[in-house]
Amino acid sequence: MTTATPGADLSQLDRRVVCLLGLPFDVLTLDETLQEVRDAIAQRRRCWLSTPNLNFLIAARQDPEFRRTVLHSELSVADGMPIVWLARLLGLPLRERVAGSDVFEALHHGNAARPVRAYFFGGPDGAAEAASRRINALGGGLHCVGFDSPGFGSLDSMSTDAVIERINATQPDFVVVSLGAKKGQAWIERNRHRLMAPVIGPLGAVVNFEAGTVRRAPPLWRRLGLEWLWRIMQEPALWRRYAGDARALLPMLWGSVLPLWWARVRRDRHASRLDTHLEAPAAGAVTLRLRGVCVAATVPALRQACKDALALSCDLRLDLQAVEELDAEAMGLLLLVQAHQQRLGRGCAITVASPLVRRRLRQHGCADLLKSL
Known part of the structure; x- marks a missing residue:
């Protein structure tokens, strides 16, 4: 397993990330995300793959x-068309939805001579076992090396040495966690450094799709952004969650999305100067x-500083x-x-800020950075 010397590895800052309502989203396509996952497995490099959707956004x-926990992920991709639609409204370069289930499904088509070793942790009773058997019967680029269904136990009971050792003993490449979003x-936050698998992802619905207990929406429904409707048809209880998310989104649209959209419309696109000054530690x-503007054009200078x-x-x-000015790409960095x-x-804090920056931080959902240190 590749690990960095504490404090020395700054490679995460090279990610191109945008901030959308408080969460980071990597600017990656499905194919690019899949390549990142495969590279992490090949290099035995830790990769926590988070797949925020609208429900994640509201909960966060x-x-x-x-x-x-989402901030601490090595990859955070837009798993939901509402995220993509909001990004397009704000002019953010999220080109497509990257569903965790699509990433996992694509792994089926990988190298059968060196299949990705998957381990399922969580899911409804019997689902992980059924998914494991089905994957191994299909063959191809995935092979399930184990599963565990801890039920509704506590985090403590799911994080014992015995549990972690059982997972590590199977030498998985990808631990698929199905315990619900939070x-x-x-x-994962508690146990990621104890797990030997390079890739870990909370892909809740994947275990049901792989087990065949829930059918995925047809590709056309997904392209039209109607997978939520298909999911309700499959699992009627989900309508309450979706309705609650929609209600919670409305004030965010008024208080954050529309002001950020208007700021983008009015922005002087020729103003792209940023001066940086690093004081000696004290x-x-x-x-x-x-000094200047923190926008997409000045992100390289901001990153180096x-x-x-x-x-x-x-x-x-x-x-x-x-x-x-402080736009979504600079905020993502x-x-x-x-x-x-x-x-x-x-510690990390914005200790001094102009009134406009304070307003932008609230609109971006990042006002927690405003504090003394």
Whole structure:
């Protein structure tokens, strides 16, 4: 397993990520995501694949700990057409939906001589076993090496040494976690560094699709963004969740999406200068002062300045008093910086900000960065 020296690996900052209502989304197509997963397996490199949909987005706005787990993922892709539609409205470069079930399905068509070794953790009674048997009967690019159905136990009972050792003993390439969104993310956050599998993903519905207990929507329904309707037809109880998500989205549209859309319409696209100044560390923290605009065109300069600051291995203070704009791509990079510091137990805060930046942080769903340090 490839692991980085604590504090030394800044490669996560090279991801192209946009922030949408508080969550990071990698700008990747399905094929590119699939290649990232395959590369992680081949290189034995850790890759926590999160697949936020609208339900994730709503839950993350209400639950900071859940949001933190998405920030800590190595890949975070848009699993839901509402996410893609919102991104298009805001001019964000998310080109297509990347469903976790599509990623897993594509692995079926991989190299049969070296199949991806999958392990199912969770799911309804009997589903993981049925999925395992069906996958192994089909052959191809996937082989199921084990499964565990812990039921509705606590995180503690699902995280014992015996459980982790049982998973590791099968030497999986990909652990598919099916415990529900919040519990699955929390379980991965707790156990990811104890698991030897390079790829871990909370792909809840995959176990049911693979077991054949729930049918996926036909491709046309998926392309039209109607998979939610198909899912309700298959699992009627889901309508309550979808209705609740729609209600929760309405105030976000008014308070965040529309103001960000209007800011994009009015933005001077020729203003693309960003000056950075890194002060010498003092009292265990370094201050990075920015002047100009933090937008897509200036992200390369912002990325290098952040890398220089993080290389000093201390708390990071960001001074954005002289910043005149903060768009979703720059905000996405700042989320990666925040996640890097959190993983290492270090602080990261925007300690000084202009009124416009404060407003943008609230609209982006990232006001938690505004604090003293």
